[in-house]
Amino acid sequence: MSIDAQSIDLKDRFADFFYKNLETLKDGLPEHINEHREKAIQSFQKQGIPNKKVEAYKYTDLNPAFEQKYRTYLRPKSIDFDLNDIFHCDVPALDTHVVLLLNGWYYEAKTPQKKLPNGVIITSLREAANEYPDLVKKHYNQYADPEKESLTALNTAFAQDGVFIYVPRGKTLDKPVQVINLLMDEEDGMSQHRNLFIMEENSHSQVVVCDHTLSQRNFLTNSVTEVYAGQNAQMDFVRIQNEHNGSTQLSNFYLNQERDSRVMANTISLHGGLIRNNYNLRLNGENCENSTMGLYLTDRGQHIDSYVHMDHAYPHCRSNQLFKGVLDDYATGAFNGRILVRQDAQKTEAYQANNNILLTDDAKMNSKPQLEIYADDVKCSHGGTSGQLNGDAMFYLRSRGIPLKEAQLLLMYAFAHEVIGEINITPLQDRIHELVEKRLRGELSRCNYCQMHCGDAGKN
Amino acid sequence: MLQIKNLHASIEGNEILKGINLEVNKGEIHAIMGPNGSGKSTLASVLAGRDLFDITDGEILYEGKNLLEMAPEERAREGIFLGFQYPVEIPGVSMMNFLKTAVNEQRKHRGQDPMKSSDFLKMMREKKDLVEIDSNLTNRSVNEGFSGGEKKRNEIFQMAMLDPQLSILDETDSGLDIDALKIVAHGVNKLKSPENATIVITHYQRLLNYIIPDKVHVLYGGQIVRSGDKDLAIELEEKGYDWLRKETTNQ
Numbered sequence: 001m002s003i004d005a006q007s008i009d010l011k012d013r014f015a016d017f018f019y020k021n022l023e024t025l026k027d028g029l030p031e032h033i034n035e036h037r038e039k040a041i042q043s044f045q046k047q048g049i050p051n052k053k054v055e056a057y058k059y060t061d062l063n064p065a066f067e068q069k070y071r072t073y074l075r076p077k078s079i080d081f082d083l084n085d086i087f088h089c090d091v092p093a094l095d096t097h098v099v100l101l102l103n104g105w106y107y108e109a110k111t112p113q114k115k116l117p118n119g120v121i122i123t124s125l126r127e128a129a130n131e132y133p134d135l136v137k138k139h140y141n142q143y144a145d146p147e148k149e150s151l152t153a154l155n156t157a158f159a160q161d162g163v164f165i166y167v168p169r170g171k172t173l174d175k176p177v178q179v180i181n182l183l184m185d186e187e188d189g190m191s192q193h194r195n196l197f198i199m200e201e202n203s204h205s206q207v208v209v210c211d212h213t214l215s216q217r218n219f220l221t222n223s224v225t226e227v228y229a230g231q232n233a234q235m236d237f238v239r240i241q242n243e244h245n246g247s248t249q250l251s252n253f254y255l256n257q258e259r260d261s262r263v264m265a266n267t268i269s270l271h272g273g274l275i276r277n278n279y280n281l282r283l284n285g286e287n288c289e290n291s292t293m294g295l296y297l298t299d300r301g302q303h304i305d306s307y308v309h310m311d312h313a314y315p316h317c318r319s320n321q322l323f324k325g326v327l328d329d330y331a332t333g334a335f336n337g338r339i340l341v342r343q344d345a346q347k348t349e350a351y352q353a354n355n356n357i358l359l360t361d362d363a364k365m366n367s368k369p370q371l372e373i374y375a376d377d378v379k380c381s382h383g384g385t386s387g388q389l390n391g392d393a394m395f396y397l398r399s400r401g402i403p404l405k406e407a408q409l410l411l412m413y414a415f416a417h418e419v420i421g422e423i424n425i426t427p428l429q430d431r432i433h434e435l436v437e438k439r440l441r442g443e444l445s446r447c448n449y450c451q452m453h454c455g456d457a458g459k460n
Numbered sequence: 461m462l463q464i465k466n467l468h469a470s471i472e473g474n475e476i477l478k479g480i481n482l483e484v485n486k487g488e489i490h491a492i493m494g495p496n497g498s499g500k501s502t503l504a505s506v507l508a509g510r511d512l513f514d515i516t517d518g519e520i521l522y523e524g525k526n527l528l529e530m531a532p533e534e535r536a537r538e539g540i541f542l543g544f545q546y547p548v549e550i551p552g553v554s555m556m557n558f559l560k561t562a563v564n565e566q567r568k569h570r571g572q573d574p575m576k577s578s579d580f581l582k583m584m585r586e587k588k589d590l591v592e593i594d595s596n597l598t599n600r601s602v603n604e605g606f607s608g609g610e611k612k613r614n615e616i617f618q619m620a621m622l623d624p625q626l627s628i629l630d631e632t633d634s635g636l637d638i639d640a641l642k643i644v645a646h647g648v649n650k651l652k653s654p655e656n657a658t659i660v661i662t663h664y665q666r667l668l669n670y671i672i673p674d675k676v677h678v679l680y681g682g683q684i685v686r687s688g689d690k691d692l693a694i695e696l697e698e699k700g701y702d703w704l705r706k707e708t709t710n711q
Contacts, residue, residue, distance in 0.1 A: 396548040396602075399508050400562040400618065401536035401569070410561070414552025414601070 010066055011048045015041055017072075018157055024074045025160060032137040033129050033159075040146045040156035047150030059334035059366045060276055060305040062151075065220055065248040070190035074160070076105035077185065087182060087214070093427040096178035096208065097122055103183055104191030104221070105161045121166040122177055125194055128164035135166060139198055143226045143254040149278065152252050155224040159194035162223070167203040169230070176206035176236075176425055183221065183247070184214035192222045201230035201258075206425055209239040211249060211272075218246040225253050231285065232260040236424045240432065241269040245302065248274045259285025259314070266423050268432055269296035270439050275304040281311065281319070283345075288317040295419040297439050299328035308337040310352075312345040315375075321352040324419050326412050326440065327363035334366045339382065343374040352382040357389060357415060359408075412440050461486050461657050462626060467518035469506050476502045478682035479518070484626070487654040491668055491693060492661045494679035495701040500661045501545055503679070504630040507659075508542035509535050522626070536562075537569040539625030539656075543615040543632045550602040555614075558602050559584070559621055566622060587620040591647045609640040616647040627651075628659045633667040645670030665697035678704055 018025070018041045026034045049066045050057035079102070089098065099122060100107035106124030114123045121128065129136045146153035163179050183189065199205050213219055229235050243249055249272050257263055269275055279292055296304045310319050323335050335354040356365045369382035389411045397407035416436050423429040462484040469477040476499045484490050494500050506513050507520070509532035520527040527535060550558070563583075564574040575583070584598060591613045603611050612632050619627055629648070633641055648658060648671050660671055668676075668690060676692040677684045685704060686692065696704070 392548045393550045395510055395532060398532040399536055399542050401533050401565045402561050403533050403565065406561060410553050414550060417552040
């Protein structure tokens with residue numbers, strides 16, 4: 001096997017950096033977090049930064065992004081102003097528990113009530129690890145698999161903070177938790193936060209995650225989110241990715257569902273330089289329901305790669321994956337979706353579709369749906385399409401006097417609607433409709449009143 | 461209003477229209493009949509501006525303007541309407557949004573302000589009654605899940621909303637039961653005025669019992685082989701297209 005000298009360098013650079021700063025990384029965190037670090041960095045060193053030789057990364061080489069120099073935030077960066085002054089989420093009628101992460105660190109000044117009367121906890125991972133050690137220990141790094149994903153290994157080695165949400169048995173979150181990831185610095189920066197959401201038996205919860213870049217520097221985020229949905233738990237998860245073209249966003253989502261649980265996850269990627277979304281979903285009990293959807297709108301040199309691993313381990317579960325994208329200019333994308341139906345998972349229903357509209361000849365999409373089925377009584381389907389807007393529909397609209405541009409917009413908007421329509425948080429759905437329309441019109445897709453314009457930044 | 465002169469059109473090298481000549485004046489209803497594959501739908505598509513066809517010869521003047529130079533949306537705004545043989549389903553685009561956009565584009569073209577929502581709804585109600593279209597249909601996506609008859613009625617409904625100068629109805633009657641046919645014909649007759657004109661393309665004479673044409677043309681092999689008044693349709697119905705086929709071949 002040939003050895004790529006550059007990536008060896010890079011691996012070792014991260015390992016060196018790790019060992020030099022190990023005490024800082026461990027500082028303030030209990031053993032049950034820190035004990036995973038060294039094993040993780042070794043695992044990372046074995047795997048290296050993914051490049052196109054790795055099957056799951058066939059269309060996305062992460063080395064160029066990692067080779068850049070970044071400030072790493074081993075301690076929270078102090079800022080001498082109130083973030084609330086420059087950032088205000090602008091989704092009307094959306095009432096949420098807002099939690100801010102600044103460059104991967106929990107922003108205390110914006111902390112809501114940490115413990116709600118019904119026992120719900122919303123706080124930093126750091127605080128949770130110290131305050132609720134048993135709870136964190138039971139779930140932390142139990143669903144993420146550093147051995148199989150080097151980005152997760154890297155995150156596990158370096159993670160120091162993130163968001164912790166706990167909804168106890170039988171309880172309901174009174175309103176959605178909104179996690180806002182802000183990236184802001186006068187230098188290029190890299191952050192690796194780690195979220196842990198524990199949704200116990202019979203709980204109901206909604207979580208919204210928004211990603212924003214607030215300054216024009218290049219940023220790399222390598223995050224891991226672990227979600228545990230207990231028996232009969234119901235959870236809606238919506239993520240809105242809206243970062244500028246100088247950003248690299250690597251997101252590793254691990255979900256474990258127990259029997260009778262239902263999780264709907266919906267990711268809307270409005271803007272970003274390089275986005276890689278890894279979804280590892282395990283249906284770990286009978287009668288689970290999972291819907292994982294994504295909508296991505298890319299243009300210019302943007303690249304988005306979605307990777308889904310849906311693991312049907314028990315009978316009578318239903319899963320539905322729908323990923324749709326509109327690619328303009330010379331944007332590129334990849335979709336790699338794998339459905340694994342284990343031998344015991346009889347009566348599985350698993351569906352997967354990836355549909356793309358390529359607006360130019362230069363836009364490219366690589367789609368690779370995969371089924372791996374070991375049970376014999378299942379209903380599964382997968383499929384992908386990539387093409388232009390429907391010519392018959394275009395002509396129909398134009399023959400009624402609707403101009404070409406407007407007809408294209410109507411059709412793209414209709415195409416996107418199938419994903420947006422599944423968002424269960426109504427004010428958010430309405431707002432996303434608006435944002436998507438603006439994005440498709442090529443207008444600013446800024447979704448807050450902040451002074452920095454993510455959408456603008458991408459247009460420079 | 462419309463003059464078609466020696467129109468030749470082909471698709472992927474196959475000539476479909478081989479020299480069509482036709483003149484339509486204000487206040488007239490023309491019926492174009494002919495067997496399958498004679499070029500009826502091609503003619504309709506070319507008039508509406510579908511770009512699948514190459515125009516190899518001839519010209520079309522509409523109100524004195526060169527129609528062939530205009531994009532489909534410009535033709536629509538100038539008052540041309542095509543009722544589709546196979547109306548297209550467009551999931552995700554609501555009828556309401558579609559019609560509102562279309563009506564307001566037309567108004568913009570005429571220098572009028574966009575319609576107020578209340579006025580628009582009122583107009584929709586009136587026009588819906590004309591074609592007895594189910595109210596729920598306008599809450600759905602364009603043609604999505606509509607039955608064959610609903611789709612055809614929806615075409616006439618759109619025609620009513622857009623109030624065109626020249627309507628071309630491409631086999632609007634095919635696949636309709638007699639009740640639906642009457643409703644469609646009633647709609648067309650109601651919308652007729654001395655200022656507009658209609659071209660009804662049909663395979664069957666049946667429709668012409670309800671829409672009385674001023675002129676009937678028979679299209680065969682890409683040419684108009686015979687023109688006459690409404691009696692020609694009846695003659696055709698009796699003798700069948702074979703009669704003309706023989707005559708044409710003998711010539």
